[in-house]
Amino acid sequence: MLHPTDIAAAATRIAPYIRHTPAMSVEPGAIGLDYPILFKLEHTQVTGSFKARGAFNNLLSREVPGAGVVAISGGNHGAAVAFAATELGHQSTIFVPAVIAKEEKLRRIRAFGGEVVLTEGSVADGMAEYNEYAEKTGALSVHPYDTAPTLAGQGTVAKEIEDQLDGLDTILVATGGGGLIGGIAAWFGDRVNVVSVETEGTNTLALSLKEGPDIEVAATGISAGSLGGHTIGTLPYEIVTERVKTAIVLPDAEVFTAARKLWEGTRLLCEPGAATALAALTSGAYRPEPYERVAVLLCGGNAETDWFAG
Structure with a gap:
């Protein structure tokens, strides 16, 4: 299984080539929630995503x-x-x-x-x-989600988050083929609750946790372009089954709503995959406990700027 030392080594290796992306806190009420949220702005990464x-x-x-x-x-x-x-x-x-x-x-x-x-x-x-x-x-x-170098690289975002956000309890992560959430879960271990969020048309992880890793999903819907992994990778599956306890699945309509609320309350633009993670909160599918420090990873920004309009 991927070890945090692999992720730390990757962080050193890639540092000259990537951005150390910012984190920000959003006050209660800004996007229709009665509690503060922390955002990791990985959609500002070079090429517009954590990839x-x-x-x-x-x-x-x-x-x-x-x-x-x-x-x-x-x-x-x-x-x-x-x-x-x-x-x-x-x-x-x-x-x-x-x-x-x-x-x-x-x-x-x-x-x-x-x-x-x-x-x-x-x-x-x-x-x-x-x-x-x-x-x-x-x-x-270069496989998108099922090799150790890929997962170690993606896991470096979790290392950054932990350096930036003290006392983090939970992070919500949109899941495609599992490379991002696998790397993040490998870094955090038991220290942070890692929650997977998918849409009904890209529910590869949630279905795999119910039926086993050999299932295939024909990705459909608004988030298919970024969360459209047809299977969960073998290595991510091993990590996720041990360390990820919650897998949320939402309809596309909640993704549109989350993106609109994000824009209206913060003037941040992101792609459907990133809005999927936020939708777990704006839909009420995930409700934090009092004083729970929750972060949302805005994983990418590569979409037409008006995709959620209307």
């Missing part, structure tokens, strides 16, 4: 061949891998399943130097094409 952490840790801790790197992504992981590869002098090829592709994220992948390959069929079909390409070309495969 830069895992991408850089992969490329800096593994040998990159002349064929470059290859990744599969709904957008954020692909943008991060493309950015990291370009920064470090490598070429990158990013497979994106058309079923969950968003134009905003495709533009960012290309802007960061990645060659985009759109795949037809399901996410699982895209994963097969990505694996075939890696095997055929010898390019370094």
Whole structure:
């Protein structure tokens, strides 16, 4: 299992290439809640999401061949891998399943130097094409959520949070394939309650906890572009089953509401995946105990700025 020392080493390794993103406190009433909330503003990270952490840790801790790197992504992981590869002098090829592709994220992948390959069929079909390409070309495969370097990199955000927010009791994290929540849970252990939040169309973790890790979910809905992992990774599953006790699933409507409240009360813009985590609070699905210090990880900001309008 991933150890906190792996995460600490990753933090040192990637420090020259990423941002130390800010944290902020929001007073009661600002977004319709009668208690204060803490936010980790990871949507201000380079490339607009936490994924830069895992991408850089992969490329800096593994040998990159002349064929470059290859990744599969709904957008954020692909943008991060493309950015990291370009920064470090490598070429990158990013497979994106058309079923969950968003134009905003495709533009960012290309802007960061990645060659985009759109795949037809399901996410699982895209994963097969990505694996075939890696095997055929010898390019370094950078999995979005199921390798130790990826989880160690993502876990560095938890290390930062603990340095910034004293006495934290609970953190709410949106879950896709499990790389982010797995890294965070590996760092915090039993010190902080880590809560998973998903939508009904991206409920991979909640379903896996009920039926086992071999299930597959065909991602749908507003958060599919960022939380659209069709399975939970083997390594994240091992960590999550031991350390994550609560998995919340919400309808898309609550994600829209959370994003609107966040904008109205703070003037912060984030993508649907990030708003999903906040929706656990604004919907009342998670109600903190008195004096419980709760943080929400705003994990990404790569979306059209008016996606929640209307």
